[in-house]
Amino acid sequence: MIECKLINVKIIRGVYPVTKIIKFGGSSLANGDQYQKVIDIINADPKRQVIVVSAPGKRFDGDIKVTDLLIQYANETVAGKDSSKTLATIIERYQQIADQFNVSADQFKQIADTLTNLPNQKYPNNEYLLAAFKAHGEKLNAELMAMVLNQLGVESRFVDPSEAGITVSDDDPNAATVLPETYENLGHFGYGKEKLVFPGFFGITKEGNIATFARGGSDITGSIIARGLNIPLYENFTDVSAIYAANPKIIDHPIAIKKMTYREMRELSYAGFSVFNDEAIIPAIEGKVTINVRNTNDPDAPGTLIVPEGGFQAEHPITGVASSNHFAALYLHRYLLNKEVGFTLKLLQIFYKYGISYEHMPSGIDDLTIIFDKNQLNQDKIKAMCNDIHDILHPDKLQWIDDYAIIMVVGEGMVDQTNALSKSIDPLAADNIKVNMINQGASQISIMIGTRKSDANRAVVDIYNQFFNQQEGE
Structure with a gap:
């Protein structure tokens, strides 16, 4: 048997044809145990080379998402209130994960220092301050994920949106839209065999400021990168095993949708389907990317495929x-x-x-x-x-x-x-x-x-x- 190995070279205007992009939501990254599940999923398929992460989510009912803590931190900063308790809580969330994977104190200090210094940075106004604070939930989690993977012997690299050229509008720093030049920038983005870890949720304005997407931002980032890097399959890992034909809170054990089209997803998202952000469908449509919604806690489940309309055969009269x-x-x-x-x-x-x-x-x-x-x-x-x-x-x-x-x-x-x-x-x-x-x-x-x-x-x-x-x- 001949063993084939990837050559560590940079690829310009193209990617390995076997590459997948894989995105993990906040619940998938809430603590060290969830991190381990994510790492196992990444390592289970060598095609999973590009990774997009959200900020750590809730660990249990009644817990607070890191993004919400960062919003609190931002509001305290703007109001001139003491934010030391909130800051310590945020740092501790990342510290618990880092300690579980033996990330060195010197490495982790980068994360703690970044959080501590957020109030000391210059922002055009308070709206940009809020966007920057929020975005650091994803940014620091992506940095931490790269640290953990490298600690485990998986060659990985954190990629800042500014490095990749993910450029967004400046009309609303907390509801930005991606600009067309992003795809040209990503088309020239080169990389080798290492895993690439991107933060979701935000991009960089032409003036160099952080601006976030309105909601479901990490889903949007995954679609943007998939289109820009010409990656045909986007695996979106969340906390459900499929998209269902109706809300499980309304219907007991509704059937799982095996396959649906982009436009079906858009129509259903409009009226409450919240598993996958409807705005995130747009870059995927433009890039003809197949999306596979899957469950971090049940990674063997096939999930739901979201595909182009061409050649689609409906299994039921309605989806x-x-x-x-x-x-x-x-x-x-x-x-x-x-x-x-x-x-x-x-x-x-x-x-x-x-x-x-x-x-x-x-x-x-x-x-x-x-x-x-x-x-x-x-x-x-x-x-x-x-x-x-x-x-x-x-x-x-x-x-x-x-x-x-x-x-x-x-x-x-x-x-x-x-x-x-x-x-x-x-x-x-x-x-x-x-x-x-x-x-x-x-x-x-x-x-x-x-x-x-x-x-x-x-x-x-x-x-x-x-x-x-x-x-x-x-």
Whole structure:
């Protein structure tokens, strides 16, 4: 038998064709025991060469994530309060992991000193200060992971986003977006046989400041690097063994989804699927990267594959059903609304004035319902917006509906179904659930249903049973 070995050379504008990128969430890295599971997973497959890590998460119920501790540290710093207790708690979280793997005191001192000196650095403003403090949860965990791997004889290197050229926008330091030049920078990034350990969650602005992604940032980083380095498989390890067809908190033992498309994941994430960040799908789509969601605590489970649409064969008429309560709606009625030129334009101008985006706008000949994500609204903004609509558009009826939930029924298999809509609605009628709105997406792979919040979970149960339990003869 001939033994093949990788040659330690730098690869420019390309990577080893067998390389995988692997990302671990906060719960996977919460303590030393979890670290060991991660190391075992890394070592189980030599293709796992690029590693993305989150900050240490909760070790137990009631524990505090390191990111939340860093936010507390930042707020204390801005307020001029004593932050020594918070700082000591953060350092101790990393120290416990380092001690379990016999990381030397000299090496660990780098982490402790960085945390201690965070308040002494210069930041453009307090928003950038907060972003920098938060980002160090991932940054220092990536440094620690590289130290631990090297201590165990696994040749590894920490890669700072500034070194890799992960460049982000500077319009909002706590909700940054990746800039196109990032992919060109990563295309020229060279490396050899060592494991590369990247921190998730943040990038660097053109001015050299740290800026974080809004949420699920480590998932986003993994997708960005996968696309930039042309890595075809992105393994995303979390604390669940698969993505399920419904929320396990609503449905007992829902079926695991073996394979789903990017756009199915996007549609379901919109209504509450939180296993994988929906924004992280975008770089993966652009790079045609297959994502494999897996479980750190059950690494032999195959997990769920998220794949491009081409050649996809649906296993069920629908792939999943999800619900979310973070919506509200504005109902507007006016006779002959459909005859007035520019009515919708005036409405959108009011939204623009208040910096509000809308989610959906189902309409009839005399009425509109505008659905909003409530996270961008407060009572003062709602009142001012409604007053402007009343004064400018003179509706016959204007009603704000705060009691609003969205149910999403999603599946590539719906394209070939003639009764997907009726099968989704019929069980709700039988269960006396009032439907406020129905909207079928243009792609024909999703049906959106509006209900009262109190009915949302029941609606999910009814629709799940209709499509899955009946099909399986249960």
